[in-house]
Amino acid sequence: MLSLNSRSRVVMITSAGCNALDYLLAGPAHVHAVDMNPRQNALLQLKMAVIGMNSFADLFQTFGEGSHPEFPDLLRSARPALTPYAAKFWREKSDYFKSTHLNPSFYYRGTAGRMAWIARQSFLGTNKNVRKYMNDLLASKTVEEQQELYEKVRPMLWNGFVKWLLAQPLAMAMLGVPRAQIRLIETQFPGGLTGYIQTKLEHVFTKMPFQDNYFWRVYLTGKYTRECCPRYLQKDNQDALRENLPRLTTHTSTLANFLRENPSSYSHYVLLDHQDWLAAHMPEALTEEWKLILENSQPGTRILMRSASPVIDFIPGSARRHLRLDTEMAEKLHVLDRVGTYGSTLFAEIIS
Secondary structure, three states: OOOOOOOOEEEEEOOOOHHHHHHHOOOOOEEEEEEOOHHHHHHHHHHHHHHHOOOHHHHHHHHHOOOOOOHHHHHHHHHHHOOHHHHHHHHHOHHHHOOOOOOOOHHHOHHHHHHHHHHHHHHHOOOHHHHHHHHHHHHOOOHHHHHHHHHHHHHHHOOHHHHHHHOOHHHHHHOOOOHHHHHHHHHHOOOHHHHHHHHHHHHHHHHOOOOOOHHHHHHHHOOOOOOOOOHHHOHHHHHHHHHHHHHEEEEEOOHHHHHHHOOOOOOEEEEEOHHHHHHHHOHHHHHHHHHHHHHOOOOOOEEEEEEOOOOOOOOOHHHHOOEEEOHHHHHHHHOOOOOOOOOEEEEEEEOO
8 A cells, every 4th residue: 555665754653663664565755653651652661672682582582472581681782772761661660571471562551452361351351151252263364264253152242341341432542542533433333332342352253364464362361373473573574674674763743743843844754643633623734734745755655544434534635636546456356355443544645
């Protein structure tokens, strides 16, 4: 969709940094990872530091297995490549990579991680057949096999407690879903929040091949496998990643402030779903952000974004007239999204 190449200059939301590292494999001119949350940038910096240490065993142990028995020693070695904030943060959170009987994985730490762990325990505690279903799902080879498995377990999977848990605003907040998105779902999706979650999960479990779905594997198991993991955790990609690391920079800032402080002509913007929040709470900031995007772009600049809403209708008219929407491409690839929890995808090019 993005068609990255050696001339690409990407501005993106950092999130956990997996996508930024994935884009590096295309050999772009530069990737700017921007996030208001310094913890997200600290996480990406840690991944970059461990990649730069040229120890694939340590990299996969830390971010593939989700734990490292000697993480404090690893952190000391990584320290020169970290910002002072990131070094202090990970020193204080070293126990995140300690595997315990109660909590075996880094991926079940933090607020979103704890909620994933609670949801997992809720599902698996429902019935021993549900636990068997999860193991069979992870081992499934075809979508048809997944569909047969799901039909057998559906009544047990969606019991009253699980529905109640997933309908709680606190649960959604812990997963990083802001109230603005919850309101969009509740007002625009049949069945409200619970119906939305059930429909989206059913799509993931019955329509999408699960064999390579590393997004959901890590939720269900707390770790990846060598065969099912993000590309930055694949051994064959390490040389290219290390070579391109200088082309990736993190910025703790709003997107608008980054563009004010780093004016240029960028070729790609990957906005994730943060504009849902701006549209609900700061419409003036939304308009300003689009103004800055247009000022720091060129004809042909590509924009990829997501929303909890089935339709993205909040782009200001002053920006909308400069965009050519590729709805065919967006809709075609939206249904192939392995995360499967967004309401819609927008893909556009700037035309003037």
